Amino acid sequence: MSTPLADVSVEASGCTRCPLAASRTQVVFGMGDPSADLMFVGEGPGAEEDRLGLPFVGRSGQLLDRLVLEEMGRRRDDGVYIANVVKCRPPANRDPKPEEVAACRPWLEAQLDLVDPKVIVTLGNFASRLLLDTTVGITRLRVRTYPYRGRVLVPTLHPAAVLRGGGGPMAQVRADLVRAKLALAGDPPLATRP
Numbered sequence: 001m002s003t004p005l006a007d008v009s010v011e012a013s014g015c016t017r018c019p020l021a022a023s024r025t026q027v028v029f030g031m032g033d034p035s036a037d038l039m040f041v042g043e044g045p046g047a048e049e050d051r052l053g054l055p056f057v058g059r060s061g062q063l064l065d066r067l068v069l070e071e072m073g074r075r076r077d078d079g080v081y082i083a084n085v086v087k088c089r090p091p092a093n094r095d096p097k098p099e100e101v102a103a104c105r106p107w108l109e110a111q112l113d114l115v116d117p118k119v120i121v122t123l124g125n126f127a128s129r130l131l132l133d134t135t136v137g138i139t140r141l142r143v144r145t146y147p148y149r150g151r152v153l154v155p156t157l158h159p160a161a162v163l164r165g166g167g168g169p170m171a172q173v174r175a176d177l178v179r180a181k182l183a184l185a186g187d188p189p190l191a192t193r194p
């Protein structure tokens with residue numbers, strides 16, 4: 001049965017609003033429970049995601065799945081929705097350009113509106129800065145949680161940073177996921193703004 005989120009996904013699959021359309025294999029819209037109370041927002045698809053059409057399916061995604069299961073007791077298909085700031089892979093995994101992020105934002109806004117999660121976990125600088133509308137970096141943003149349109153936003157490191165950085169970043173992400181779990185249980189945001 002079609003859902004509003006599935007309808008938007010079909011619409012996005014043909015999107016040519018920015019130049020990333022020219023180099024992608026396919027649009028990586030998002031995946032998971034369409035009525036999840038927990039939503040993760042990353043940066044953009046990598047090579048594996050571009051090939052399969054699904055977000056966070058490479059090594060970063062496998063690590064994220066493991067940490068979410070261990071710290072929050074959840075799996076991808078169980079109350080979790082995952083999306084990215086840009087839905088098409090930037091060539092050679094370069095950073096998305098501001099105009100690409102801006103062009104793609106309506107798709108993310110539609111996902112936020114339709115999934116309507118209680119808690120949003122932003123993964124890394126791009127998603128955290130975009131949704132919190134700040135230039136403050138993730139290493140300073142994390143540790144606190146923030147209000148976001150009646151929800152709680154929990155910034156944390158991108159799992160790729162954990163793969164690069166090892167034990168220290170891993171412990172930080174684990175601690176942030178515990179904050180997200182507490183927010184799901186009703187804890188209010190720890191800060192009013194970045």
Ligand code: SF4
Pocket residue numbers: 012015016017018019020021027086087088100103104105107
């Ligand atoms: S990145 Fe977003 S705005 Fe750009 S073509 Fe892909 S779906 Fe459209």
